[in-house]
Each structure stands twice: as C-alpha cells, then as structure tokens.
Amino acid sequence: MKPAQFEYHRPDTVQEAVELLDEMEHRAELMAGNQSLGIMLSTRLATPENVIDINRLDALSGIEVADDRVRVGAMTRHREIERSDALGRAVPMLPEAAEQIAGPAVRNRGTFGGSIGEADPAGNYPCAMAALDGTIHLRSVDGEREVPADEFFIAHMFTELEENELIVGGSVDCSPWPSERSGMAFDELKRAAQTWPTVSAAAAVRVDDPGAGDPTVEEARLALANAADVPLGVPDAEDAVEGEPLSEGSLEAVAEATMAAADPEDEMHADAEFKTEAAAEYARRAIRTAYERASG
C-alpha cells in the first residue's frame, strides 16, 4: 500500500470540519480533490496522522453571481468552473484558466480551493485571483475572515492559511469589468496536459468605447504564474497600457516591465532566462487578446 496509515474523518458540515481541524491542527491534512495530495501520499512525502475528507461538504461547492460579486466555493471542481455560463459572462478568465488544467479526469476531481491552498507558483487560480484582485475566504472555529489574494500567497505551499483554518472559497468584484466593454485572457505555455505550465499570463482590460476603431484602455490588470514564487502582478505593465489605445509601443512596454519584474526559478526544461522571456511574450499576448475581446 503506497500511502502510510492514517485515520480518516469525513465531516458532514463545515462546522464539524473546522472543529476537527481545531482539535488536530498540524496532525491533520485536509483532502479536497486529492489530485496533488494523492501524489504526496503515494510518495509518502505527506504522511499525515489524520485525513479530513471535505468532499461531502456540499455547502462548499458551487458558483454564485450576485450584486457584482462572484463567489466560487472551495470544493467546486475545475469542470464546473470550466463550464459555468455565469462565470463565462462575469469573469471569463476563471473558466479559461480552469479548462487548461490537466485533462478531464483530473478536472472532474480537482477543486478551486485545493489549488488555492496548494499555492503552486505555476497554479492557474492563484494567478487569476491575483490578476482580478480577488479575495480568499477562510473559516475556523473562531469565524470567517477574508484575505486579499495578493497577500494570501507567500511561497510554494505557504499561504496565510492558519493550521486551524479551512479555505471556504474565493470571490471577485466584477464591477470593474462590465462584459460589454471588458475582455479577459488566460494564456499558458504548456507542453503536455500532465505538466505544470512553464509560465502563464492572466490579463483583464476595460476600454472606453468598444465601438470606436481604437478604443482607449481605461483599466488593465496583469498577473503571471511561475514567473516568481508567488503570483506576480506587474503594475508597471498596467500603467504602460492605460489611458491610450493599445499599440505596438505600449505592448513593448508591457514586455519590458514584465522582464524587469520576473524572478523565476530555473527548472529542468526551462532556465530562468527562458522563463523570463516567455513571461514577457505571454504577458504581451494576454494583454492583446484581452484588449481585442474588450473591443468586441
């Protein structure tokens, strides 16, 4: 048997789950979709005494769009995010990020909250949530608290999450992104479904008048995955495109700002220099695509 022995707990309510967590703290591992934890258990890199399986917490699963706020429950599977029409209208970056994760069998199980908690620098949702100024919602026996995405991620597998806390979901304010004059893009460089992307870029752009030939960019957001050890926002790139129609010149400035901000790790198949250049190119593409989508 590959995983080491552990005690299994399957709470039926969120309250029960946080009580278990509070009791066990570091002696327990939460099990969401198990698409990453399952690997760690198989290799015994993780040997928890207790596993708290949160797959039957229906309250944590689902997508809600109300009053300009989109909320995605932690146990919502990638497949549901990928196929959600409501998300497709309000924050199309999320379904686009979801559909590029692995293959269908992984997306049938893997969850939004699991990916946020894993905090892999190459992860899609951490990057998208950073680009969208999203909020991560946490709960413990002491109640709920909210952490802005750009403060939540500290390093690979390190986040603001306390030992006794559970990620219950994420939310995004979509009022800056009215669909008729906004566009979003999530663009990744990836060679095979099973691998993590080498780099990804997430962009959102709002223009003044999509009917105009070259509409002016009112607001732009850009974040990159795997270009640093946390999702990397590039404010200089955003500044470079705002206040004028998108041009080759401003896209060049996006690429330069990204190169300057990127601080990636070497990997077996991509050294830091290559990843920096790829990040710049993907930043440029994502901004361009988002602008084209915003312009109708």
Place this chain on the structure above:
Amino acid sequence: MSVDDTPQTEPPTEEISLTVNGETVSAEVEPRLKLSDFLRREQGLRGVRVGCEHGVCGACTVLVDGKGVKSCLMLAVQADGSEITTVEGLTGDGGALHPIQEAFHETHALQCGFCTSGFVVATKELLEENPDPDRDAIEHGLADNVCRCTGYQNIYEAVERAADYADEGSHGGGDG
C-alpha cells in the same frame, strides 16, 4: 528504499458499500487503500491497470457516477455510496465487445494494451458528452491518458470510428 509497513496499532478500517459494474458490493477497507487497488486486487477487476500510481498515466481510469476519475487518486473509502464502472462493465452479454472496444481493435489502437482500458473508459465519457468530437476535442478528452507504444493517431482514429458506430446505433454489444 525500504519502507516499514508494519502498523504500530491495529489499522483503522471503514465500512463501505458501493455499486461496481451494476453489482452491490460491501467491504471493510483501510482508509489508505486506493480505489484502484480495491477494484483490481479485492474485486479482481484486472482491467483496472495500475501504472504510475500517482495520477500521471491514466491507466487506472474508471467512471465514478458516470465521470472519469483516476482511481489511484481516489481512496476506496471515498467511493462509499458511488456507482463505479470499469472497462469490464462496458462489455455486453457473453463478453461481447463494446463498440468502443471494437473500434480500438479494428484500428489497431493498441499494442501492449496496458493503457487501453484507461483510454476506452476515457473515450466512453468523452463520447457521452460529445458524440461527434473533432480531433481537437478528442485530444483534449484523452489528455489524461498516456500510451507508451501505439502512438496516439490510431487511438484518435478509434475514437472517431466509435463515434460513427454510435451514430449508426447498431454495432457491437454493450450499451454504446
């Protein structure tokens, strides 16, 4: 590397009851038992292939409540109350091949066959969701499965042929 597997205490166990290929099964399992090992070893379903055992190859793909899942990344205890279909559950009376299996056979979509049950099960889910997939959709639909010997072209052809059979609605056994 040697791993000391001797449990310090009596291993904890859990009762589960689930449906496997249409039959109700009850068992007492250790929580760390993977669904793949439960199906292959304890239920004798040798069509569930155990390759990498950590989510990379897709050989262990089965349907859980109709959805494709890598059974090495699910615990048997998590399948409590679910309906499982393995490749064995696709064949018709007297072992008649399912149209998808028929199509794999005819297009030479296998060599050693190790990956085949995973591909066949993944194809079942794919065609249920998209009865007429183009190449791109097929590639994406089978992206979780790895084949080390046949190459993917024949496998993609098999999926196209299986889709045609489903259109004709008259080929082979099973419930295609």
